[in-house]
Amino acid sequence: MQRIIVFLMFILLVSCEYFKVKKTSSDFILEEELQSFKWNEVDEYPTFSICENSNSKLETKQCFESTITKAITTQLMTENIIVTQDIEDTIYIKFQISEKGELSVLKIKTDSITSQEIPNIEDILISSLDSLPEIFPAIKRSQKVKTEFMLPIVINVN
Template sequence: MRQICVFLLIILLTSCEYFNVKKTSSEVILNEELQTFNWNEVDEYPTFALCDSLSNKQEKQQCFTNVLTDHIFKYLQDQIIVVTKDINDTIDLKLRVSETGIVTILETKVDSLTIKEIPNINKLLSKSLDTLPKIFPAIKRGQQVTTEFKLPIIIQVD
């Protein structure tokens, strides 16, 4: 009986280590969360009402890009552009969609020939964004966020 009591006493004294709870500070939890957080991806891309019926993330992104490109292209087609040389150029637009759904052009990469032939191309591109339909911003972890992306626009004028 005495041996059983000693055995239980040893187990009781050594088992206290299993009941110690390690306290984790909120800073440690935040740092761990931030390390696993992918800042380059969003849960949902910016979208137009037209693209809401799509369920796949990639399809929504493609729809958003297509609607935006088509809108800019149609706006440029409606403008009277007179050139002396044929233009076949790809303009790279760097765009920002704010958390409120406002689109702004951050940067344009246009060939020098295109700028020479169409000196107001940057102004035309900016004006084309003024008539866009309502944009719903990107969402990351349930919050609306600002996103930036590149959009190629092909310009062909004969």
Template sequence: MRQICFFLCMLVLTSCECFNVKKTTPEAILNEELKTFNWKEVDTYPSFSECDSLAGKEEKMYCFQYFLKKHISGKLLNETIVVNQDINDTINLQFQVSDKGVLSILNTDMDSVTIKEIPNINELLYKSLDSLPKIYPAIKRGQQVTTEFNLPIIINVN
């Protein structure tokens, strides 16, 4: 009977996975942690100082987009644009805000009629970004990160 108890105890102790120690490296821990991140979202969106008083993440995003649209539209309204036919188009701008707070246009998507009637539209869009106020970059897990986003701008020229 004693031998059977000893045999059962040894069997239990040697078959238990609790005593197996798995060796992990910092790289393995980092890779597991990186898999859990949602890389499509940031903790804080890029912003202007006018948006700092807002508390919510979505509110700050809409505030940033509103001030950017307002600034670009205002600059375009100050330009003298002469066209042969009326232009009513939505220009989709793809922006990037670097981790240093530098805004740049990656791509512009607009109708061919707009390009034909206003051949310098890209130059005007780039020029409108020259006088932007300071942009605070997006933050992800306490680090400033580069972000990309799309912004539609409506153009009406008669």
């Protein structure tokens, strides 16, 4: 009988280890969360009211980019651009959309020939962005965030 009691006491003492709760520090949780956090992705892309019917993240992004491209193309088509040589160039526009939905152009990268033939190309591009509808900012973890985009615009002038 004593052996059984000793045996039960031994099992009781050993099994106590299984009931201990390991405490996790808040710093460890934060570090783990920061490592899994994707800094270059957003939960929802910036959008316009006309893009609200988009079902997926990819469709929303495509609608957003096509709306901006359409505004720029429309403005370029209304301009009377006269050149001395054919131009076939891709212009890269880097812009930022703030947490408040304000669009600002950061950089426009053009070829030197394009800048020489169409000296006001940057002004035309910037003014075309003024006609855009209201922009709703990107969302990351239920917070409105600032985003940057690089948009290529192909220019063909004959």
